[in-house]
Amino acid sequence: MRLPTGVSEADFKRAIDEFAQVVGKEWVFIDPEDTLLYRDSYSPLWDQPDERQASAAVAPDSTEQVQEIMRICNKYKVPIFAFSTGKNLGYGGSAPIYNGSVVLDLKRMNRIIEINEEKHYAIVEPGVTIFDLYHAIQEKGYRLSMEMMDPAWGSVIGNALDHGCAHTTTYGRDRFHDHCGMDIVLPTGELVSTGMGALPNATNSAEFHYGFGPYLDGIFTQSNFGVVTRMGMQLRPEHEAYRAGIIYVPKFEDLHRLIEIESHCTNSGIANGMTHFGSPVQGPMLGEGMGAMKAFMGRSELMKILHTQGRPDSKKLEIYAKKEKMGFWSALIKFHGPKDVIAAQWDYCRQKFLDIPGAWAEDYGPVVTFPLSKEQEAQLNTPGHAEKVHLGIPSMNRFDFQAQFNEMRSKPGEVSTGHLFFAPVIPKDAQSVLKCQDVFYKAMTDMHIHVQPGHFGRMPMGWFNRSFIYLVPLNVTRVPSVNKKEVEAYKHLIKVAAENGWGEYRTHAIFNDEVMNVYSEHDHALLNLHETIKDALDPNGILAAGKSGIWPKHLAAQRARVRSL
Numbered sequence: 001m002r003l004p005t006g007v008s009e010a011d012f013k014r015a016i017d018e019f020a021q022v023v024g025k026e027w028v029f030i031d032p033e034d035t036l037l038y039r040d041s042y043s044p045l046w047d048q049p050d051e052r053q054a055s056a057a058v059a060p061d062s063t064e065q066v067q068e069i070m071r072i073c074n075k076y077k078v079p080i081f082a083f084s085t086g087k088n089l090g091y092g093g094s095a096p097i098y099n100g101s102v103v104l105d106l107k108r109m110n111r112i113i114e115i116n117e118e119k120h121y122a123i124v125e126p127g128v129t130i131f132d133l134y135h136a137i138q139e140k141g142y143r144l145s146m147e148m149m150d151p152a153w154g155s156v157i158g159n160a161l162d163h164g165c166a167h168t169t170t171y172g173r174d175r176f177h178d179h180c181g182m183d184i185v186l187p188t189g190e191l192v193s194t195g196m197g198a199l200p201n202a203t204n205s206a207e208f209h210y211g212f213g214p215y216l217d218g219i220f221t222q223s224n225f226g227v228v229t230r231m232g233m234q235l236r237p238e239h240e241a242y243r244a245g246i247i248y249v250p251k252f253e254d255l256h257r258l259i260e261i262e263s264h265c266t267n268s269g270i271a272n273g274m275t276h277f278g279s280p281v282q283g284p285m286l287g288e289g290m291g292a293m294k295a296f297m298g299r300s301e302l303m304k305i306l307h308t309q310g311r312p313d314s315k316k317l318e319i320y321a322k323k324e325k326m327g328f329w330s331a332l333i334k335f336h337g338p339k340d341v342i343a344a345q346w347d348y349c350r351q352k353f354l355d356i357p358g359a360w361a362e363d364y365g366p367v368v369t370f371p372l373s374k375e376q377e378a379q380l381n382t383p384g385h386a387e388k389v390h391l392g393i394p395s396m397n398r399f400d401f402q403a404q405f406n407e408m409r410s411k412p413g414e415v416s417t418g419h420l421f422f423a424p425v426i427p428k429d430a431q432s433v434l435k436c437q438d439v440f441y442k443a444m445t446d447m448h449i450h451v452q453p454g455h456f457g458r459m460p461m462g463w464f465n466r467s468f469i470y471l472v473p474l475n476v477t478r479v480p481s482v483n484k485k486e487v488e489a490y491k492h493l494i495k496v497a498a499e500n501g502w503g504e505y506r507t508h509a510i511f512n513d514e515v516m517n518v519y520s521e522h523d524h525a526l527l528n529l530h531e532t533i534k535d536a537l538d539p540n541g542i543l544a545a546g547k548s549g550i551w552p553k554h555l556a557a558q559r560a561r562v563r564s565l
Contacts (some may be wrong), residue, residue: 001030002055004079004100011076012055015102018075019058022068027108029057038086038103040095042418044476044483045510052095052509054081059105063183063191063229069104070189070227073542080104081544082227084126084158087151090421091162092509097546098555106155109229114206117142120235121180121206126157126228131394133233143238143371145392147175152394157231161221163506165463167274168239168336168392174464176221181205183230184220187538192226206232222506223530224544225537238371241339242391244273244364245346247353248280248327252314255329256430257356262331263428265349266465272345273334273390275462280330281321282306282457291383296454306453311438329459332364334390339369418476420486422493424502426460426468433460436470436502443496444472447489469505494518509546513558516549517565524563531559 003012020028029035038054045051060066073080079096082104086094096103110127115136122133130152137144147166149159163174181195192198194217197205209215220226249258258277265271278285281302284292297303305316314328321328333349335342350361365385368376372391379385381397388395426432437456444451460468472493474486491514497503498518507515519526530550534541541552551558 002032002035002053002100004055004102005098007076007078012078015072015076015078016056018072019069022065022072023058023060027059027061029059030055038094038096038105040089040093040509042089042093042420042476043095043510044420044487046417046476046478046480046483048480050099052092052097052099054096054103055100057103057105059108061108063109063185066104066106066109066185066227066229067189067191070185070187070542073102074188074540077540077542078102079542079545082106084155084161085129085153087129087154088158088162090419090508091506095509097509097512097544101545104227106227106229112136113230115140115142115144116206117144119207120144120237121232122146122235123181123206123230123232124156125230126155128156129153130156130159132156134392134394137235145236145238146233147178148389148392148394149175150389151396152389153396156233157228160231160233161228163221165274167389176218178234179217180207180209180232180234182217182220182228182232184226184228186226187224187540187543206234219533222548224547224550225533227543239336239392240370241342242273242334242336242368242370242386243342243346244332244334244386244390245350245361246364247331247333247350247359247361249329249353249356250322250327250358251318252328254356254359255433258329258331258353259428259430259433261349261352261356262333263465265333265352270345271333271349272336275334275465276332277459277462278330278332279328279457279459280326281317281324281328282312283454285330285332285459303453310441311456327360339367343367414475414477414479414482416475417478420474420476420490420508422472422474422490422497423469423504423506424493424497425464425505426470426502428466428468433468433470435500436460439496439500440470440472440493443493444489447485447492449474449485449489470502512546513549513562514565517562520563527562 003009016028016030035054035057038057040052043051058069060069079098079101081096081101083094084106094103106126108127109125110132111125112128112133113123115122124133130149133146133156148168149164160175160179163176166175181197184192186192195205195211196202196208198211220228262275266275276285284296302320305320306312318328335345353359353361368386368391380388387397426436441451441455460470463469474490477483490511494511494514503518504515516527527549534550535553538552541554545552545555546558549562
């Protein structure tokens with residue numbers, strides 16, 4: 001039996017027995033075969049001594065049970081790590097950050113407490129997945145639209161708390177912006193309701209965010225300050241229609257105007273779906289599928305131009321793009337709303353983009369109207385048509401693409417078993433895009449990490465309309481030497497990015513300390529504040545030690561490590 005660090009076997013057994021009295025013996029897991037289910041499937045530390053693993057697991061069914069579990073953990077100083085569904089693969093999954101912690105599995109708390117069609121909101125528990133909420137809305141026949149992430153098997157609450165991104169009508173905002181009101185169990189076992197929920201008998205906790213006094217909800221995102229057991233999520237009336245258009249520009253230097261005009265359209269609220277930028281002459285856009293990737297790699301003349309050290313010759317690419325009518329850069333623009341309105345919005349945006357010399361515009365797939373017919377739905381996720389996620393329909397399509405992409409990248413004896421994404425936030429302008437392409441290319445080659453042809457065509461993700469997220473993919477395998485190399489490369493990328501003023505908004509669990517360390521302005525003042533709050537709310541330091549690089553006071557050595565990295 002694995003014991004949490006610093007907890008005696010006798011105290012651990014007492015805690016396990018008391019957990020069983022609260023949730024039932026069948027919902028406490030201590031057998032190695034059971035606890036192995038809580039491993040991080042994408043862990044680059046797989047089967048290594050420092051792989052993060054749980055000592056036990058407990059699965060409560062209610063907020064009251066969560067409170068009792070917290071009190072027991074305080075009594076015996078047992079570290080505990082909470083998660084909603086544990087589906088955040090690539091970020092650590094359900095494995096605890098502090099090795100040997102008990103995991104608090106909230107999947108049984110999967111009740112949809114309310115869906116209000118008239119006022120457009122839902123109130124859910126942490127075990128409710130995107131699929132669950134979507135299907136409940138459909139089964140009730142409600143004309144509601146929900147913001148969509150991918151893949152959709154994750155928790156509504158968990159994704160929002162980790163600043164997951166929306167693809168549909170709230171372009172530019174993470175999903176936490178749609179939350180309204182929370183119930184939070186503090187590490188001491190106390191229950192707090194935020195916003196209007198703090199008012200007894202209030203009936204609008206999912207409609208008005210603030211209540212009275214300081215607004216505290218944000219400190220419970222990406223933190224270890226409490227366990228959210230209930231949350232309001234604001235929805236929208238069902239869209240009337242969806243359409244998309246794609247803009248192509250012919251020259252390397254056109255990227256500046258392309259981004260500038262897109263920012264004008266989206267910051268004005270005229271284009272209101274998530275924009276996908278690309279470089280057709282350097283690689284397919286995310287979501288175009290493996291067919292497009294294989295067809296692209298079959299262009300032998302183009303591959304000769306791209307197979308080069310450093311940035312490929314832009315003039316040669318321009319000539320090739322003109323010959324093949326491909327465009328050098330592209331922007332896929334999306335619109336949700338009444339059919340006539342979005343037609344006018346697309347027309348306005350198209351005219352703006354056509355001010356770029358040589359630019360051209362095309363409709364991207366047919367206009368989609370709601371509710372969807374069976375024929376319309378059957379066309380989704382096929383070439384030339386919208387992805388389900390862009391219409392607010394849950395899907396696992398991204399995993400299918402990622403699995404095929406990983407298989408294509410795998411080498412003999414180094415089969416990919418997952419991935420890590422280094423994901424820094426960069427300014428939304430062409431200068432920053434081109435700079436980060438060069439910076440990360442050099443960083444990867446310096447670390448002897450293979451860079452795929454087309455690296456310089458990999459455009460940042462437009463998940464947030466006023467910033468870019470530049471994804472750098474790294475493979476995870478079951479080969480320790482390969483994984484060690486990838487982990488070191490990831491740490492190197494964190495430092496290189498910080499030197500250029502770029503920091504991650506989200507990261508894998510094993511890199512929390514390294515990422516928090518680079519947010520060091522004013523002698524780590526932000527981390528100092530985090531730790532002050534942590535020690536006040538969690539005096540015994542039991543909850544999710546190390547989350548976001550925040551360590552409790554009794555783990556002073558780990559605290560010091562963050563600042564010394």
